[in-house]
């Protein structure tokens with residue numbers, strides 16, 4: 001949460017929050033640089049006494065001061081666009097929290113893969129200042145999520161437009177009646193994070209705070225399971241079996257998805273290897289060598305054989321053989337001329353084709369280069385951090401699924 005006298009943003013508490021705040025710092029560095037440079041030049045122009053009546057144009061300078069701002073704009077815009085898309089990218093979340101805005105409180109529902117239909121309302125806690133809590137920020141029931149687990153929030157509203165926001169996690173989603181907005185909830189650590197309704201929704205807009213409590217996966221699972229227990233006490237056994245079945249189906253479908261993606265990648269890798277290394281690197285040159293060698297051999301032996309034959313013929317009837325030799329040579333010369341005339345056209349066609357091919361590969365290479373630059377620029381956290389986060393999220397996912405599975409196994 002924010003404190004008195006705080007100038008910068010709140011410290012990032014979610015995976016994307018860290019990236020987004022780093023993007024802010026990165027943008028600020030570039031913009032401070034631009035402001036300093038432009039300010040310095042302006043100051044220089046105002047106080048400078050140097051001038052030249054002959055220095056009227058410079059093409060190169062114009063090219064530079066067109067390209068340079070374009071590059072700067074790309075450097076500012078591309079990481080931002082990439083992060084924007086990453087924020088909407090939510091593939092196979094482990095759990096879902098439905099967040100519904102009301103006039104003037106929030107309600108949270110946990111009914112996705114947990115097998116429970118648990119929901120509760122979250123009002124602003126009254127008299128929070130006297131109990132030592134944060135004024136106008138503490139709530140009666142907090143939204144509980146698991147830290148370092150891939151979760152999602154579905155935000156909607158019951159009446160007017162509200163907005164569910166946690167500034168430290170860089171989350172803000174409008175709660176619109178009749179629409180569902182999706183947000184990723186992957187907090188980096190356990191803790192309590194505060195926010196407020198961020199869309200003017202009526203007279204008590206200021207008094208519907210948001211309070212998220214991120215806990216460890218073990219605690220979260222225990223909490224979900226205990227809610228499920230209390231829920232099940234009111235439902236029949238048929239329901240229980242259905243819920244267990246749906247859970248098992250979820251586990252198997254996610255396992256199947258990961259296995260099939262790995263197999264797909266392996267097949268693609270094999271195809272790529274076969275096509276590029278085996279086919280172009282080994283097969284095509286070998287085929288060329290064998291084919292051309294064979295045809296050269298055939299041609300050479302054919303020529304030798306016909307020459308020996310011709311010599312025999314010449315000894316028998318020199319006139320006929322000489323006449324044949326002259327016509328044969330003439331035919332060869334004509335075909336040579338034909339070859340010389342048509343070959344340049346063929347060569348031109350071939351070179352045009354190759355140039356087009358070259359341009360195409362150059363374009364695809366530049367697209368590849370730009371995309372790799374974008375992907376390297378949009379990630380501000382180092383690879384070590386990302387690896388740790390991935391490892392922890394994977395571990396927590398397994399832990400979560402295992403705990404739930406264990407629970408259902410013991411229940412049967």
Ligand SMILES: [Cu+2]
Nearest residue numbers: 197199201205
């Ligand atoms: Cu509001």
